[in-house]
Each structure stands twice: as C-alpha cells, then as structure tokens.
Amino acid sequence: xxxxxxxxxxxxxxxxxxxxxxxxxxxxxxxxxxxxxxxxxxxxxxxxxxxxxxxxxxxxxxxxxxxxxxxxxxxxxxxxxxxxxxxxxxxxxxxxxxxxxxxxxxxxxxxxxxxxxxxxxxxxxxxxxxxxxxxxxxxxxxxxxxxxxxxxxxxxxxxxxxxxxxxxxxxxxxxxxxxxxxxxxxxxxxxxxxxxxxxxxxxxxxxxxxxxxxxxxxxxxxxxxxxxxxxxxxxxxxxxxxxxxxxxxxxxxxxxxxxxxxxxxxxxxxxxxxxxxxxxxxxxxxxxxxxxxxxxxxxxxxxxxxxxxxxxxxxxxxxxxxxxxxxxxxxxxxxxxxxxxxxxxxxxxxxxxxxxxxxxxxxxxxxxxxxxxxxxxxxxxxxxxxxxxxxxxxxxxxxxxxxxxxxxxxxxxxxxxxxxxxxxxxxxxxxxxxxxxxxxxxxxxxxxxxxxxxxxxxxxxxxxxxxxxxxxxxxxxxxxxxxxxxxxxxxxxxxxxxxxxxxxxxxxxxxxxxxxxxxxxxxxxxxxxx
Numbered sequence: 001x002x003x004x005x006x007x008x009x010x011x012x013x014x015x016x017x018x019x020x021x022x023x024x025x026x027x028x029x030x031x032x033x034x035x036x037x038x039x040x041x042x043x044x045x046x047x048x049x050x051x052x053x054x055x056x057x058x059x060x061x062x063x064x065x066x067x068x069x070x071x072x073x074x075x076x077x078x079x080x081x082x083x084x085x086x087x088x089x090x091x092x093x094x095x096x097x098x099x100x101x102x103x104x105x106x107x108x109x110x111x112x113x114x115x116x117x118x119x120x121x122x123x124x125x126x127x128x129x130x131x132x133x134x135x136x137x138x139x140x141x142x143x144x145x146x147x148x149x150x151x152x153x154x155x156x157x158x159x160x161x162x163x164x165x166x167x168x169x170x171x172x173x174x175x176x177x178x179x180x181x182x183x184x185x186x187x188x189x190x191x192x193x194x195x196x197x198x199x200x201x202x203x204x205x206x207x208x209x210x211x212x213x214x215x216x217x218x219x220x221x222x223x224x225x226x227x228x229x230x231x232x233x234x235x236x237x238x239x240x241x242x243x244x245x246x247x248x249x250x251x252x253x254x255x256x257x258x259x260x261x262x263x264x265x266x267x268x269x270x271x272x273x274x275x276x277x278x279x280x281x282x283x284x285x286x287x288x289x290x291x292x293x294x295x296x297x298x299x300x301x302x303x304x305x306x307x308x309x310x311x312x313x314x315x316x317x318x319x320x321x322x323x324x325x326x327x328x329x330x331x332x333x334x335x336x337x338x339x340x341x342x343x344x345x346x347x348x349x350x351x352x353x354x355x356x357x358x359x360x361x362x363x364x365x366x367x368x369x370x371x372x373x374x375x376x377x378x379x380x381x382x383x384x385x386x387x388x389x390x391x392x393x394x395x396x397x398x399x400x401x402x403x404x405x406x407x408x409x410x411x412x413x414x415x416x417x418x419x420x421x422x423x424x425x426x427x428x429x430x431x432x433x434x435x436x437x438x439x440x441x442x443x444x445x446x447x448x449x450x451x452x453x454x455x456x457x458x459x460x461x462x463x464x465x466x467x468x469x470x471x472x473x474x475x476x477x478x479x480x481x482x483x484x485x486x487x488x489x490x491x492x493x494x495x496x497x498x499x500x501x502x503x504x505x506x507x508x509x510x511x512x513x514x515x516x517x518x519x520x521x522x523x524x525x526x527x528x529x530x
Contacts, residue, residue: 021115024067025074033463034078034493036067043097043488044513050484052093052472053455059164059506060441060457060470061150062086062498064099065140068107069116073126075337077267077329078494080121082107083140083152083160085167086492088457088470089512091503095470095486096513102139102152102160103169109134122156122207122268135172141186142497146197147221148507149173155186155202155238164501165508178223181213182206186497187305189242192385195219198247198284202237207268208256210234214247214282227287232278232294236269236327241308241317242284243389248308248317248359249280253299254330261333269330271342277302279368281315281359295359295368301326306354306381309391315359318421320379320397321370322352352377354397354419374419374426377402380439380497384452394452395419396440396475401430412436412494416456418478427478434463441500442475455483459495468492 017023022038024030065081083102088095101107106118109131118136119126137157144151151159151173158179161170181201188199197217205211210233216225231237231249234256241248255272262268276296283291301322308317325331328343337343345351355370378399383392398413416437417428431437437460445454456473470486 021069024070025076027074029076029078030067030071033461033466033491036081037064037084037491037493038066038068039099039490040084040101041097041099041490042513046095046097046470047487047489048093048095048484049487050482052090052095052484052486053474054093055446056090056443056455056472057092057503058090058443059501059503059512060086060088060090060498061143061145061164061501062088062459062495063140063143063152064493064495065138066101066493068101069110069114072116072119073265075120075267077121079140079496081138081140081493082110083138083154085143085150085152085162086459086495086498087164087167087512088486090457097470097486097488098167098512099492100167102162104137104139104160105135106131106138120265120267123262123265124207125263126265140496142499144188144190144499145501145505146190153184153186153188156183158182158184164506165512175215175217175221175223178217178221179215180226181215183213185237185240187239189240189388191242192388193390196224197221198240198242200237200240200247200249202231202249203234203256204228207262208234208259212237212249212280214249214287216284225285225287227282229280229282229287229289229292231280233275235272235275238303239305239319241305241319243308243310243315245284245310246308246315246361247282247284248305248315249282250302250305251278251280251294252302253277254325254327257333266333267330269327270333271325271327271330271340273299273332273342275299279317279357279359281361291361293361293363293366295357295363295366297357297368297370303379304381306395307383307388307390307392309389311391313360313362315361317357317359318354318373318381318395319357320352320381321355322379323349324351326379350375350377352379354378354381354395354421356421372424373421374424376417376419376426378413378417380413382440382442384442384444384454386444387451392451393420393422395421396442396452396456397426398437398439398458399428401428404430404433406433412438412461416440416458416473416478418452418475429473429478429481431460436461436463436494438495439497440473441498443500443502457500459492461492461494466491 117128139152183201236254378397
C-alpha cells in the first residue's frame with residue numbers, strides 16, 4: 001500500500017463508531033467544553049500564578065454533575081449527571097486538589113452495569129425496571145459541612161456523607177434515624193450564630209405531592225423540630241431562607257407534571273405560565289399549621305437566596321429575580337425547550353435584578369411586590385456568612401458584564417461583582433471573552449474583619465485553553481482581578497454549588513492528597529513551616 005493511502009488517526013476516528021455506553025448525544029449538555037470528564041484526580045501542589053495570601057487556611061468544596069455513561073434518553077439534562085466532588089485545600093500559600101465521585105447507589109449499580117440504567121431526571125418510570133425503587137440521588141448539586149463530615153446533596157433524596165479529607169463516601173445520612181422525609185433540600189441553612197441546621201424536603205410523600213417536611217437540628221445533629229404542611233401546588237423548591245425566628249419556603253412556577261405525563265416519559269418539571277411565584281413562612285420553633293402563611297407574586301423565576309433577616313416585626317428576603325425561565329430545559333408542557341418563548345428575556349424592563357421581599361406575618365393581604373436593591377443581571381448570590389440571618393450590607397454575585405459585547409458562554413457568567421444593598425452600587429471584575437465564571441465562596445481576611453473584607457474563591461472554565469483555573473480575588477480591590485490563579489492541568493465541567501470550610505474546623509486538614517511514605521520525621525525536617 002502506498003503511503004498516500006494509509007489513513008491517519010483522524011480518518012480512522014471518522015469511520016469508527018463510539019461504543020454505545022459512551023456515545024453521548026450531540027447536544028450542548030454533552031459536547032465541546034461540556035463533554036463529560038469521567039475521571040477522578042489528585043494534584044499535589046498545584047501550579048500557582050501570583051501569590052496565595054498566607055492567612056487563607058481551609059478547603060473549598062464544589063459539586064460537579066458529570067455524566068459517566070451516555071444517558072438512556074437524548075433529551076436528558078446536565079443536572080442528571082453523577083456527583084463529582086472537587087476539593088481545593090489551601091494552606092501556607094499552597095493549593096492541593098482532589099476530585100472523587102460520590103459512591104451513590106446509582107453510581108455503583110451503573111458501574112457494575114457499565115452503562116446507564118437510571119432514566120430521566122426524577123422520572124422512575126423511565127428507569128430500567130430493576131432500579132425503579134433504588135435511591136435515585138446523584139449527589140451532584142451542593143456540598144456542605146456538618147457534624148465533621150461533608151454532605152453531598154440532591155433534593156430528590158437523602159444526603160450522602162463523605163470524609164472531608166479523603167472524599168471517601170461514608171453512605172446515606174439520615175441524621176441518625178431522625179430524618180423522616182425521603183427528600184432533602186439542596187440548600188439547607190446553617191445558622192453561624194447557633195450552629196443549627198435548618199432544612200426541608202418537598203414532594204415529601206412521593207412524586208407530585210404537595211407535602212413539605214421542615215426540620216431543625218442542633219449543631220450536634222439532634223432533632224429540635226419536625227413539622228409537616230402543604231404547598232399550594234407541587235413545584236420545584238430549590239432554595240429557602242431563614243431568620244432568627246422564621247423559615248421561608250420558595251415555590252417556583254416550575255410545576256411538577258401530572259402522574260400520567262410522568263408515566264408517559266415526560267420530564268418531572270414543566271414551566272407553568274399561569275402559576276405564581278410563592279413564599280411560605282413558618283415559625284422556626286414550635287410551628288403550627290395556623291402559623292403557615294403563603295404570599296404570592298406574579299409568574300417569575302427565583303433561583304437562589306442571598307440572605308434573609310427580620311426588622312420591625314417583618315421578614316425580609318433578598319434574592320435575584322428573573323423574568324424568564326432560567327431552567328429553559330423544563331419548558332411548558334407541549335413546547336420545545338429550544339424555541340419556547342418562556343425562556344426568552346422580556347422585551348422591556350429588567351431581565352434580572354437583585355430584589356427584596358417584605359413578608360409581614362400579620363398581613364391580611366398576601367400579594368407582595370419586590371423592591372429593587374441592585375440593578376444587575378446575575379445569580380448565585382453569596383454574603384459574608386457571619387451575617388447570615390442578620391441585616392447585612394454587601395453580597396457577591398456571578399453576573400453578566402453589562403458592558404461586554406459577547407454573551408457569557410455555556411449558560412454561565414463572565415464577571416463577579418461586589419454589591420452594596422444600601423445604595424445599589426457595585427464594583428466588578430470581568431473575566432474576559434470565552435471564560436465562564438461560577439459561584440463564589442467568601443473567606444474573611446481574619447476572624448474580626450469587617451463585613452465582606454476578605455477573599456473570594458471560585459472556579460473558572462477557560463474556553464480558550466480548554467482548562468480550568470481556581471481564582472482568588474481580594475474583596476477590597478475587585479477590579480484588579482485575581483491575586484492568585486491556581487492552574488489545573490485538565491478541564492472540569494460547569495459546577496453547581498460549593499462551600500468554604502475553615503481549616504480550624506476540619507478534622508484532618510493535612511491529608512487531602514495521598515501522602516503515603518511521608519513520615520512525621522520527614523515532615524518535621526523538610527516540611528514547610530508556617
């Protein structure tokens with residue numbers, strides 16, 4: 001055969017079919033920069049540009065949905081991917097990285113099968129019949145630290161507990177048998193002043209039910225409150241809010257479809273243009289059914305809570321409000337997710353802004369209207385956690401740069417802002433063309449630092465290099481950009497939520513990466529000194 005007829009590798013790839021278990025749909029959820037990663041990793045002493053402030057000591061944990069196997073249905077969504085937990089341990093100016101998958105029941109079953117056997121997101125009727133009654137959690141939405149362990153969260157199931165150093169999965173966590181709902185929110189609140197965990201499960205008596213189960217646990221995991229009540233309709237309740245005396249439940253118009261539609265293979269949620277955005281309030285302690293009150297606004301999208309607090313006998317809830325369906329992949333019943341009008345921004349007025357809701361427990365009129373606090377199009381708000389449940393002044397936001405000509409990439413954001421709720425002003429850092437930024441975590445400069453004085457850590461995806469960076473910003477000079485860029489030698493997918501855990505609260509805090517063979521004697525002689 002002459003040399004001109006020998007096919008090169010690209011020519012061979014063009015004619016060889018992928019094996020079916022990893023032949024992903026040709027959709028933006030599974031191709032290009034969002035192609036599944038499918039690996040576990042450990043990087044000791046990451047490459048750092050700039051200088052990591054020496055006072056930063058702790059670990060940033062993040063959830064990333066990653067589809068290990070080609071989905072059973074081509075219209076599946078990225079939030080159905082397996083939960084991979086990223087850990088970035090920062091100490092003495094150095095950073096170590098680890099990523100491991102949560103060993104959920106779904107993960108281990110599909111690893112044994114070497115293919116997907118669980119069907120569409122939150123639809124058991126699309127599963128292989130052998131797994132319909134298994135735990136469906138992917139543990140891919142949020143990760144928090146409670147009772148000296150990580151809890152990887154997915155709101156259709158109980159949490160999975162993990163070791164915070166090794167990231168080894170411990171197993172399903174039910175608060176020592178005290179948690180009685182089959183579902184658990186992706187956004188429980190931990191009161192920094194009491195250590196109490198405030199949480200809930202919705203659709204708590206099965207798919208499409210309106211039942212909500214509220215729970216309060218003390219810092220040692222002992223149950224203080226359990227209270228069951230009902231929502232006005234069954235819909236997504238992704239986040240919540242909490243104050244000293246109240247808990248706020250947020251019901252969005254992403255309504256659960258009928259059981260008949262679910263059995264026909266429909267997605268679990270569908271945007272309902274006729275349903276209002278609603279807020280339910282319940283006393284944090286000693287709740288009674290007669291205390292439950294539901295407020296309503298017009299049809300709009302509420303994603304994530306910034307903060308909540310009390311003043312003059314009223315509850316104030318702050319969050320971004322968006323006037324289109326941000327979860328466009330759950331269109332109205334009978335509409336196409338790529339063409340539905342509900343996913344398009346309004347022709348006039350703001351697309352999204354940060355607003356404040358006033359909820360009066362004594363009100364007789366239950367219609368409420370928000371007040372704009374900051375005119376920015378963004379999401380994933382984060383406050384200085386020392387001010388959670390209390391009046392505050394500043395918050396941080398992943399946002400769209402209002403002056404950039406290009407759209408943010410990958411359904412994400414391209415800038416990070418520090419915002420002032422008292423006067424509506426803000427300053428921001430723009431990451432640049434083709435770079436996707438995500439939710440931030442805040443680290444106080446020191447224990448007694450003023451509000452919002454410290455550092456932000458976040459993961460950014462580089463579409464220019466197809467790699468991922470971890471950035472650190474100084475909140476006193478946002479526009480200067482990162483003081484340190486931690487480089488990873490690979491690409492990660494878009495993540496969802498994460499948490500910062502201070503080093504003093506971690507049990508091990510030294511062994512994120514494998515240190516086999518590094519004895520205490522070697523550490524004493526050659527290890528870095530603070």
